Amino acid sequence: MRFVTFEQDGRRGLAVMDAGGALRGGLAGDPGFPGSLGALIEAGKDALTEAGRRLAAGGEIDRAAVRILPPLAAPEKIICVGLNYREHAAESNVAPPAFPTIFSRFPSSLIGHEAPMIRPKSSTHFDFEGELVAVIGQGGRHIPKARALDHVVGYSVFNDGSVRDIQLRTSQWTMGKNFDGTGAFGPALVTADELPAGASGLRLVTRLNGFVVQDGRTDDLIFDIATLVSEISAAMTLKAGDVIVTGTPSGVGMARTPQLFMKDGDVCEVEIEGIGLLRNPVRDEG
Numbered sequence: 001m002r003f004v005t006f007e008q009d010g011r012r013g014l015a016v017m018d019a020g021g022a023l024r025g026g027l028a029g030d031p032g033f034p035g036s037l038g039a040l041i042e043a044g045k046d047a048l049t050e051a052g053r054r055l056a057a058g059g060e061i062d063r064a065a066v067r068i069l070p071p072l073a074a075p076e077k078i079i080c081v082g083l084n085y086r087e088h089a090a091e092s093n094v095a096p097p098a099f100p101t102i103f104s105r106f107p108s109s110l111i112g113h114e115a116p117m118i119r120p121k122s123s124t125h126f127d128f129e130g131e132l133v134a135v136i137g138q139g140g141r142h143i144p145k146a147r148a149l150d151h152v153v154g155y156s157v158f159n160d161g162s163v164r165d166i167q168l169r170t171s172q173w174t175m176g177k178n179f180d181g182t183g184a185f186g187p188a189l190v191t192a193d194e195l196p197a198g199a200s201g202l203r204l205v206t207r208l209n210g211f212v213v214q215d216g217r218t219d220d221l222i223f224d225i226a227t228l229v230s231e232i233s234a235a236m237t238l239k240a241g242d243v244i245v246t247g248t249p250s251g252v253g254m255a256r257t258p259q260l261f262m263k264d265g266d267v268c269e270v271e272i273e274g275i276g277l278l279r280n281p282v283r284d285e286g
Contacts (some may be wrong), residue, residue, distance in 0.1 A: 001052040002188040002276070003037050005073065005112075006066040012036065013066070016055045017188055023061035037189060038072050041137055041153055042240040043266075048137075048153070048191070060130075068113040070185040071156055072135070078105040079232055079241040080160065080177065081177055084247025085220045090176035091255040100223050100231055103173045105160075105245070109183040117161050118181030119262060121279040126182075126282070129160035130206035130214050130250035132199055135224050137190060138148045138238040148229035151238065155199045156190040157278040158245050159184040159206075159270045161262070164254050184270075184280045185243075195274050198225040203250055203273040216249025 002017040008027060014037055015025030026033050034040060034051035041048060082101040083089045089096045110115065119126040137153025161183060167176020179184075196202070199218055206214035223231070228244055255262040262268060266282040 001191050001194070003071060004186075004188050005037055005069045005071050005092065007069055008061075008066045012069070013061070014051075014055060015058075015061050016052050018056075024058050025055040025061060026058045036073070038075075041135070045137065045153065047125060049110040059251070061160065063185050067115075068109045068168045068187050070112045071189040072241055072243060074107040075241050075243045076239055077236070078107065078245065079242065080105055080245040081223065081228060081247045082173065084222050085216060085249045087216065087220060087250035088252065089222070089249055091250045091252070094223055096222050100228060100256060102232070103177060105183050106178050108180060109178045110185050111183065111250070112185065113187035113278055113279060113280070115184070115201065116162055116181065117184055117280045118160065118283055118285050120163060120179045121263060121285045122161045123165050124261065125164035125254070125259075127164050127253045128206055128208060128213065128268050129162055129252055130204055130272075131158040131160050131248050132202070132204060132218055132246045132272055133158045133185065134199070134228070134244045134246060134277075136229070136238045136242040136244070137240055139237060139242070141192070141233055141237045143230050143233040143238070144148070145226050145230040148193070148226040149198055151229055152192050152225060154189045155195060155275055156186060157191050157270050157272050159248060159274055159278060159280060160187070160248060184278055186278055188276050190275050191202075199275075200224065202275070203204065205271050206251065207271075208262065208271045213253070214249050214251035216251075219229065221246065222247060
């Protein structure tokens with residue numbers, strides 16, 4: 001199933017998306033509304049499946065009348081992985097890491113499908129990074145790699161908008177990865193049963209103004225989804241609804257000659273095979 005979180009007339013809603021892209025569901029407060037996606041994930045797979053059936057039987061949502069939100073509004077943890085594609089490590093002139101390079105994002109940086117990515121006033125080096133997201137469905141600590149995929153409820157798409165001139169001022173990347181309005185997420189959460197195990201072998205393409213700037217496959221990941229879940233859970237208790245942003249393929253603007261950065265008026269799209277297309281215009285901070 002494909003779950004989409006949206007807002008209409010100030011009310012949050014949840015829908016399922018069919019193969020043609022149509023949305024069916026309802027709004028919070030409506031009779032029979034099953035709750036937020038985060039609450040359903042916490043309730044478990046059976047609750048999520050039943051909610052999907054109920055939403056699919058609901059009325060069709062007028063997409064022109066709604067604002068698509070990130071699938072999860074406020075994950076407790078947004079765990080990002082740097083330098084996790086072999087070709088991206090090579091273009092960055094670093095050896096492939098022996099252990100996942102972890103940094104964090106905060107919910108205040110998240111935006112949804114079609115919302116503007118904001119280039120901050122302090123930067124002219126606003127970079128794109130198309131990424132696969134894994135969402136935790138069943139929490140845990142010290143999760144064995146052999147069972148790690150059982151803890152993933154689904155997958156989504158991310159554009160890890162990176163303010164490079166701020167990010168690279170120090171060896172810690174957190175500031176340059178957390179400007180407001182720079183983390184595009186969505187449009188849908190696709191349940192794991194819809195995809196190959198670990199979302200492996202999927203094509204990931206990023207386009208800037210229609211021009212392909214990144215074209216990779218998830219089997220180029222240095223640390224696959226199962227490894228990431230296992231390694232991260234060795235340090236911290238993962239909880240239902242936590243988000244792992246798994247890294248970007250080669251082709252980022254910083255590594256190009258000449259360098260290529262996003263600017264006001266651009267449109268950036270990230271598309272992952274079997275999961276969907278995330279589209280965002282770029283606007284300068286007002």
